[in-house]
Amino acid sequence: MRLLAVVLGGLTLAGCGFSPPAPPAVTTAVCTDADAPAPETVQRAIAALPPAPWVETSRGHANDCRLQWVEVTQEQATASTPGQVLFFDRNTPLGTPTPEPRPYITVVPSGPDGVTVQYQWLVGDEPSCCPTGLGTVRFRIGSDGALAALDPVPNQG
Known part of the structure; x- marks a missing residue:
């Protein structure tokens, strides 16, 4: 019976694509409003x-x-x-991780000085509900003050 449940669970995932649940981005730091980008800064970044x-x-x-x-x-x-992630060094815009917006992006739990973005994409003729392509990219602020990708950004999407 247990084997049947595992097989049926696997078939369910295979039939609808793999879409791992992304846990909410959590941190243990208590940041203040002064650490966050000002509303005007965010609006200018969105307008770009x-x-x-x-x-x-x-x-x-x-x-x-x-x-x-x-x-x-x-x-x-x-x-x-398609969506996009905008990055900031507190109130200074750093830009986006990709030039064009992409579907199926999610920010996942972050590290001490970085943020991870999960990218998903359709493989073959999968239905739009169920992308199986999956990659994650860690970002941080580089020594030059610019946004730095620590992993290659998937070119799918």
Whole structure:
């Protein structure tokens, strides 16, 4: 019976694609409003994105409170609607990890001075609900003060 449950569970995942649940980004630091980008700074960064009615969906920071992020997507979005992550060194915009918005992005738990972005993409003719392509990229502020990717950004998406 237990083997049957495992097999059926595996078939369910295989039939609908692999979409691992992304735990909420959590930190143990207590950051203040002074550590976060000002609302005007975030709005200017959003205005620099390709035209769309963008809305903020979440925000957070690395444990040291320096690297801040804001995730945005388009109004009335679905899972496959492109979104973007905006990065800040406190109130200084650092840009985005990819030049164009991508679908299926999620910020996952962060580290002491970095943030991890999970990318997913469709493989073959998968339905848009169930991407099986998966990659994560760790970001931090480099010694030059710019956003630095510690892993290669997947070119799918």
